[in-house]
Amino acid sequence: MGKGLTKRSENYSEWYNQIVSKADLAESSGVRGCMVIKPYGFAIWEKMQAELDRMFKETGHQNAYFPIFIPKSYFSKEASHVDGFAKECAIVTHYRLKNSEDGEGVVVDPDAKLEEELIVRPTSETIIWDTYRKWIQSYRDLPILVNQWANVVRWEMRTRLFLRTAEFLWQEGHTAHETKDEAMAEAEQMLHVYAKFVENFMAVPVLKGTKTESERFAGALETFCIEALMQDGKALQAGTSHFLGQNFAKAFDVKFATKEGAQEYVWATSWGVSTRLMGALIMTHSDDYGLVLPPKLAPIQVVIVPIYKTPEEFESISNYAIVLVNELKEKGVSVKFDDDDNKRAGWKFAEYEMKGVPIRLAIGPKDIDQGTVELSRRDTPGKEGKQQVSQNGLADVLCRTLDEIQVGLYSRAKEFRAANTTSVDTYEEFKQVLKEKGGFILAHWDGTPETENKIKEETKATIRCELMDTEDEAGVCIYSGNPSARRVVFAIAY
Amino acid sequence: MGKGLTKRSENYSEWYNQIVSKADLAESSGVRGCMVIKPYGFAIWEKMQAELDRMFKETGHQNAYFPIFIPKSYFSKEASHVDGFAKECAIVTHYRLKNSEDGEGVVVDPDAKLEEELIVRPTSETIIWDTYRKWIQSYRDLPILVNQWANVVRWEMRTRLFLRTAEFLWQEGHTAHETKDEAMAEAEQMLHVYAKFVENFMAVPVLKGTKTESERFAGALETFCIEALMQDGKALQAGTSHFLGQNFAKAFDVKFATKEGAQEYVWATSWGVSTRLMGALIMTHSDDYGLVLPPKLAPIQVVIVPIYKTPEEFESISNYAIVLVNELKEKGVSVKFDDDDNKRAGWKFAEYEMKGVPIRLAIGPKDIDQGTVELSRRDTPGKEGKQQVSQNGLADVLCRTLDEIQVGLYSRAKEFRAANTTSVDTYEEFKQVLKEKGGFILAHWDGTPETENKIKEETKATIRCELMDTEDEAGVCIYSGNPSARRVVFAIAY
Numbered sequence: 001m002g003k004g005l006t007k008r009s010e011n012y013s014e015w016y017n018q019i020v021s022k023a024d025l026a027e028s029s030g031v032r033g034c035m036v037i038k039p040y041g042f043a044i045w046e047k048m049q050a051e052l053d054r055m056f057k058e059t060g061h062q063n064a065y066f067p068i069f070i071p072k073s074y075f076s077k078e079a080s081h082v083d084g085f086a087k088e089c090a091i092v093t094h095y096r097l098k099n100s101e102d103g104e105g106v107v108v109d110p111d112a113k114l115e116e117e118l119i120v121r122p123t124s125e126t127i128i129w130d131t132y133r134k135w136i137q138s139y140r141d142l143p144i145l146v147n148q149w150a151n152v153v154r155w156e157m158r159t160r161l162f163l164r165t166a167e168f169l170w171q172e173g174h175t176a177h178e179t180k181d182e183a184m185a186e187a188e189q190m191l192h193v194y195a196k197f198v199e200n201f202m203a204v205p206v207l208k209g210t211k212t213e214s215e216r217f218a219g220a221l222e223t224f225c226i227e228a229l230m231q232d233g234k235a236l237q238a239g240t241s242h243f244l245g246q247n248f249a250k251a252f253d254v255k256f257a258t259k260e261g262a263q264e265y266v267w268a269t270s271w272g273v274s275t276r277l278m279g280a281l282i283m284t285h286s287d288d289y290g291l292v293l294p295p296k297l298a299p300i301q302v303v304i305v306p307i308y309k310t311p312e313e314f315e316s317i318s319n320y321a322i323v324l325v326n327e328l329k330e331k332g333v334s335v336k337f338d339d340d341d342n343k344r345a346g347w348k349f350a351e352y353e354m355k356g357v358p359i360r361l362a363i364g365p366k367d368i369d370q371g372t373v374e375l376s377r378r379d380t381p382g383k384e385g386k387q388q389v390s391q392n393g394l395a396d397v398l399c400r401t402l403d404e405i406q407v408g409l410y411s412r413a414k415e416f417r418a419a420n421t422t423s424v425d426t427y428e429e430f431k432q433v434l435k436e437k438g439g440f441i442l443a444h445w446d447g448t449p450e451t452e453n454k455i456k457e458e459t460k461a462t463i464r465c466e467l468m469d470t471e472d473e474a475g476v477c478i479y480s481g482n483p484s485a486r487r488v489v490f491a492i493a494y
Numbered sequence: 495m496g497k498g499l500t501k502r503s504e505n506y507s508e509w510y511n512q513i514v515s516k517a518d519l520a521e522s523s524g525v526r527g528c529m530v531i532k533p534y535g536f537a538i539w540e541k542m543q544a545e546l547d548r549m550f551k552e553t554g555h556q557n558a559y560f561p562i563f564i565p566k567s568y569f570s571k572e573a574s575h576v577d578g579f580a581k582e583c584a585i586v587t588h589y590r591l592k593n594s595e596d597g598e599g600v601v602v603d604p605d606a607k608l609e610e611e612l613i614v615r616p617t618s619e620t621i622i623w624d625t626y627r628k629w630i631q632s633y634r635d636l637p638i639l640v641n642q643w644a645n646v647v648r649w650e651m652r653t654r655l656f657l658r659t660a661e662f663l664w665q666e667g668h669t670a671h672e673t674k675d676e677a678m679a680e681a682e683q684m685l686h687v688y689a690k691f692v693e694n695f696m697a698v699p700v701l702k703g704t705k706t707e708s709e710r711f712a713g714a715l716e717t718f719c720i721e722a723l724m725q726d727g728k729a730l731q732a733g734t735s736h737f738l739g740q741n742f743a744k745a746f747d748v749k750f751a752t753k754e755g756a757q758e759y760v761w762a763t764s765w766g767v768s769t770r771l772m773g774a775l776i777m778t779h780s781d782d783y784g785l786v787l788p789p790k791l792a793p794i795q796v797v798i799v800p801i802y803k804t805p806e807e808f809e810s811i812s813n814y815a816i817v818l819v820n821e822l823k824e825k826g827v828s829v830k831f832d833d834d835d836n837k838r839a840g841w842k843f844a845e846y847e848m849k850g851v852p853i854r855l856a857i858g859p860k861d862i863d864q865g866t867v868e869l870s871r872r873d874t875p876g877k878e879g880k881q882q883v884s885q886n887g888l889a890d891v892l893c894r895t896l897d898e899i900q901v902g903l904y905s906r907a908k909e910f911r912a913a914n915t916t917s918v919d920t921y922e923e924f925k926q927v928l929k930e931k932g933g934f935i936l937a938h939w940d941g942t943p944e945t946e947n948k949i950k951e952e953t954k955a956t957i958r959c960e961l962m963d964t965e966d967e968a969g970v971c972i973y974s975g976n977p978s979a980r981r982v983v984f985a986i987a988y
Contacts, residue, residue, distance in 0.1 A: 030568070030624050031612065034561035039640060042558045064536045067528035068562075068614075068645055068661055069584070072591070074524070076599035087591040090563070091602055092614065095649040097566070097581040105570035108585055108611055117602055118525065120562075120586065120614070130524050140836065146533060151562055151645065155589040167562055342634065 005354075007288050012232040019282055020161045023291040023355050026278075033159040033166030040355060041278065043299035045169070048277060049149065051201050051296075052171065055193050061145040061173060066127050068151070069118035074126035078251035081125065084218025088155035090120040090166075120153040125219060125244070125270055128174045129252040136176060136266055138257040143186070144176040162279040163236075163494055170274035176266045178256070180245070183267035184222070187243040190271040191224040194239035202277065203294035203410040204228050204284045205417055206238055207440070207489060209465025214449045217270075221245040227464045227489065229417045230283040233438020235464050235491035238280050241271035279494070284413050289381050291356030294409050295402040302328060302335040302398055303357045305348045307364035314339075317363050320391070327395040333402070353378065358405050359398060367391075379405050379412075423487065427478045430490070434459055440491050444484035446477035455479055455490070464489045499848075501782045506726040513776055514655045517785040517849050520772075527653040527660030534849065535772065537793035539663070542771060543643065545695050545790075546665065549687050555639040555667060560621050562645070563612035568620035572745035575619065578712025582649035584614040584660075614647040619713060619738070619764055622668045623746040630670060630760055632751040637680070638670040646768075656773040657730075657988055664768035667735075670760045672750070674739070677761035678716070681737040684765040685718040685962075688733035696771065697788035697904040698722050698778045699911055700732055701934070701983060703959025708943045711764075715739040721958045721983065723911045724777040727932020729958050729985035732774050735765035773988070778907050783875045785850030788903050789896040796822060796829040796892055797851045799842045801858035808833075810862050814885070818855075821889040827896070847872065852899050853892060861885075873899050873906075917981065921972045924984070928953055934985050938978035940971035949973055949984070958983045 005022065006014045020026055025041030028034075037045065053063070069092060075082045096112030099105075121127065128146075135141060149171045159165050173190060177183040191208060198204050206226035216223040220242035228238045246265040249255070255263045285292040295301050304324065306317040321337045328335040338348055345362070352360055362374040373394065377385035389397060420439030424430045433441055445451060445463065456462050466488045475484050499516065500508045514520050519535030522528075531539065547557070563586065569576045590606030593599075615621065622640075629635060643665045653659050667684060671677040685702060692698050700720035710717040714736035722732045740759040743749070749757045779786040789795050798818065800811040815831045822829040832842055839856070846854055856868040867888065871879035883891060914933030918924045927935055939945060939957065950956050960982045969978050 027625075027628070029561045030565060030621065031561045031563045034563060036561065036625050037559040039556035039558045043556065046557060062533035062537065063540060064533045065531040065663065067523045067525045067530065068647070069525045069528060071524060072600060072602075075591070082600060087600065087603075088589060089591065090586045090612070091588040091591065092584045093587045093602065094585040094611075095582060097569070097583065097585065097613070106566060106576060106581065108566075108587065109581075117588075118584070119591070127524065131521075131530050134521070153562070169559065 005288060005290060019286055019291055026161045033156055035161050035165045044297055045275060047297045052197055055197060056147050059193060061147045064146045065148055066124050068121055070121050070127045072117045072119055074130060078219050078247055081219035086154060089122045090153045090155060092118040122152055122154045124172055125248050129248040129254060132176055133252055133254045136254055136256050139178050139259055142176055142178045142256060147171055147173040162275055168275045170272050172270060172272040175269045180267050183269050184243050187224055187241045187269040191241040194273060195226050198226060198238055201296045202281050203406060204280055205414040207465060207467060209467045211465060212452060212463050214452060217242045219244055219247050225465050228280050229420060229440060233420055235493040236280050238277060239273040242269060244268035244270060285409050290354035292378055293356035293358060295358045295406045298358050300336045300357045301333050301402055302359045303352045304337045304361045305345050307345050307362055313365045316368050320368060331395055331399055358402060377405060379408055430478050431459055434461055440489050442487040443478045443490055444475035445488050446480045446482035446484055451477060451479045461490045461492050464491050499782060499784060513780055513785055520655045527650055529655050529659045538791055539769060541791045546691055549691060550641050553687060555641045557642060558640045559642055560618050562615055564615050564621045566611045566613055572713050572741055575713035580648060583616045584647045584649060586612040616646055616648045618666055619742050623742040623748060626670055627746050627748045630748055630750050633672050633753055636670055636672045636750060641665055641667040656769055662769045664766050666764060666766045669763045674761050677763050678737050681718055681735045681763040685735040688767060689720050692720060692732055695790045696775050697900060698774055699908040701959060701961060703961045705959060706946060706957050708946060711736045713738055713741050719959050722774050723914060723934060727914055729987040730774050732771060733767040736763060738762035738764060779903050784848035786872055787850035787852060789852045789900045792852050794830045794851045795827050795896055796853045797846045798831045798855045799839050801839050801856055807859045811857050814862060825889055825893055852896060873902055924972050925953055928955055934983050936981040937972045937984055938969035939982050940974045940976035940978055945971060945973045954986050955984045956987055958985050
């Protein structure tokens with residue numbers, strides 16, 4: 001089954017790679033670490049983009065576009081940024097090719113060397129704050145609530161489609177504020193926007209929390225994050241929102257005149273999610289038969305496959321299908337009637353199963369006679385999810401079923417997370433759970449980077465976050481035995 | 495007036511730069527030749543994108559995403575592409591920075607040199623056809639109708655915001671077909687899609703034609719183009735669609751099995767429009783008071799400015815305005831009630847005039863008493879476009895007026911083009927019209943690149959296109975006196 005897909009239990013990583021390939025989501029390109037996002041995969045990303053963009057605008061943000069290149073010197077201006085940020089990036093040193101002397105191709109023209117090298121943006125804080133200096137003079141110019149949809153490049157050594165690629169697509173919000181409180185509120189607000197999107201649209205439950213100092217974004221005073229749990233028990237950071245304090249304003253000399261006439265540095269936030277979300281989507285819902293998509297992000301929500309032998313049979317099925325298609329389209333359902341005569345119904349079933357289409361309708365001559373269709377739900381593959389339903393009021397039934405699938409996927413993922421979240425009180429227990437079960441582990445930590453590092457070195461588990469809405473609970477650190485005020489969330493992460 | 499805008503008649507180029515800046519459309523960045531597209535300018539571009547994307551999808555295209563980097567060797571594979579294409583591009587040679595020895599910043603790590611340099615894409619035919627080889631085996635895999643929205647980089651020496659920048663945003667369609675006819679039909683279809691968009695949404699009339707051999711895209715067998723006329727009498731190429739024959743298929747070895755089982759090379763097209771369209775939009779409609787926007791692309795279509803002295807006056811105006819705003823929003827009109835108390839009404843008038851908002855409503859206490867508003871149309875600035883109108887049925891009046899403005903701007907531009915298109919029969923006349931009037935010049939040409947080059951060298955005028963829907967008309971070349979079958983369109987171009 002599943003067109004020869006490796007089972008998750010056999011090799012989760014291989015299963016993931018095969019889904020990405022067989023569901024036509026993405027593939028590797030001729031450029032090391034850079035991916036091609038195929039039309040079907042891109043259609044899912046477009047749906048994510050559209051909803052996120054709507055949510056950003058609803059919260060008062062506007063889009064803009066900043067240069068892809070950043071002069072090398074900009075990176076040195078914010079000390080913790082350059083120190084903390086990975087230095088693996090694509091560097092442009094020349095601006096011209098010329099014909100090679102042997103006439104066989106082109107070579108870099110050594111005379112066309114840039115005076116200052118340009119970095120292909122790994123993130124845009126520096127170029128954007130260099131721009132904001134020109135935009136901000138007084139409190140009247142604040143807040144600036146800007147987002148950009150862009151490609152960024154980080155020269156990763158080990159890449160995996162969607163999860164870690166040299167080039168990826170993302171959005172990065174960069175806001176500027178009068179006060180610390182306002183900036184902090186913005187950073188928190190955007191984390192809640194992300195959580196709402198990921199839970200309601202991707203049907204992926206997330207923990208909301210803050211990063212420890214050592215896991216923070218370079219240049220940030222506080223990093224808020226959402227963390228999701230994948231089926232293999234590993235955590236995936238799905239989005240981050242940073243309170244940057246006045247660090248970038250100071251580095252790029254961005255001051256504003258207050259209402260009282262004083263000159264003060266501007267407060268900043270930045271926040272982003274990326275095509276990595278595609279990885280989270282795949283690894284939360286999909287099964288051994290292929291991709292499983294929540295209806296809100298499915299490029300095709302309902303597919304209709306006709307089962308026929310004669311042209312007359314096809315015609316009567318087709319007549320009904322066309323009416324249903326129009327009815328569904330009017331209700332805003334994305335529907336495809338697959339009338340391709342070159343492919344067998346069985347091939348189509350496997351194809352749409354692999355591609356995660358939430359509902360499949362099969363219609364044969366008998367169905368036409370009886371006024372029924374065969375409805376199969378992708379979230380419950382096999383016989384269990386298959387039923388004969390009446391053509392009467394079918395469009396409404398399908399809409400309700402899509403809603404049910406959306407909610408059901410979320411509940412299932414949340415149950416999985418609950419079953420794979422463990423509280424431990426000793427380091428032995430911690431290591432045992434990590435080894436045998438994985439998942440999120442709630443444990444006491446003494447708050448020091450030293451302990452955090454030791455645990456990471458010894459177990460590969462990292463502190464994913466300190467939960468935002470957790471209660472204090474005095475305890476002792478599982479590693480050092482020192483006092484701890486509350487538990488934090490550990491996991492092995494993607 | 496116009497917040498100190500230079501008059502078009504004084505210095506058109508300076509006027510253009512000032513509009514781009516004062517209307518908050520875009521600005522130069524700290525990176526040579528790269529622009530920052532500001533939120534207001536980007537909102538216009540987003541509206542263009544949304545409509546174009548809808549039109550592409552309506553004609554069966556899907557979006558995808560390909561890598562920003564192209565290995566240098568790819569460029570050499572299609573000979574005419576590498577020969578004809580400008581070699582000014584951004585070249586990535588290294589992939590790592592390191593801390594400098596003086597501790598003051600970062601330097602390029604000489605140990606992190608790429609084996610093969612990567613080019614930041616100036617266009618994506620090569621990387622895409624390298625990918626299509628994997629996607630295409632049989633006629634069943636065709637056609638491939640793919641588009642990508644992307645940033646591209648061409649290292650231009652002389653840059654102007656929107657018109658010519660090192661980095662720009664665009665879309666590039668890349669399609670693959672079984673037959674020559676099908677590919678040719680696709681290339682033509684997309685040119686018509688562009689023309690329809692530019693005329694109906696941007697309200698910019700265009701000529702549709704084909705490029706001469708020397709003006710063709712490198713690697714194309716035929717380049718279709720739309721050409722618009724700017725207010726200063728110069729032409730602007732607004733979009734191109736290329737029939738690429740089998741050139742890229744041959745270069746990247748992309749063959750398919752035909753229905754009959756033979757192996758044949760695939761036929762290709764590519765087509766694109768870019769942020770350059772923003773330049774065409776500005777230079778077609780705007781005036782000495784600022785930007786003029788066609789309603790279909792205006793981020794704000796109607797702005798309401800209250801005129802008041804007392805809080806009571808403001809309240810009664812505001813009560814009415816809020817009702818009107820909701821009524822307009824329901825009709826799909828983008829409307830802003832500018833209740834900012836920190837800015838004077840006069841300042842707001844100048845601001846929205848500069849930003850090209852199609853309709854401005856001013857409402858004072860007297861209007862509230864009389865049940866009127868003052869309506870000003872941006873397409874007819876000054877007293878002429880100002881009128882008192884009744885609040886009764888105002889929303890409908892505004893919708894009609896927006897339609898009128900859209901149509902009116904197009905008509906005005908078309909009249910301007912008609913008045914600035916001249917047929918000439920001698921080279922003397924040609925040079926005189928070019929010098930005194932500019933615009934499009936219809937003249938006979940003998941069809942040789944030699945004559946085309948001579949005329950270009952002597953006058954700077956180029957052949958913009960051979961019109962697609964022109965009639966044959968025997969004549970003699972204005973330059974060589976040799977026979978010519980029809981007139982072609984000359985102009986000095988951006």
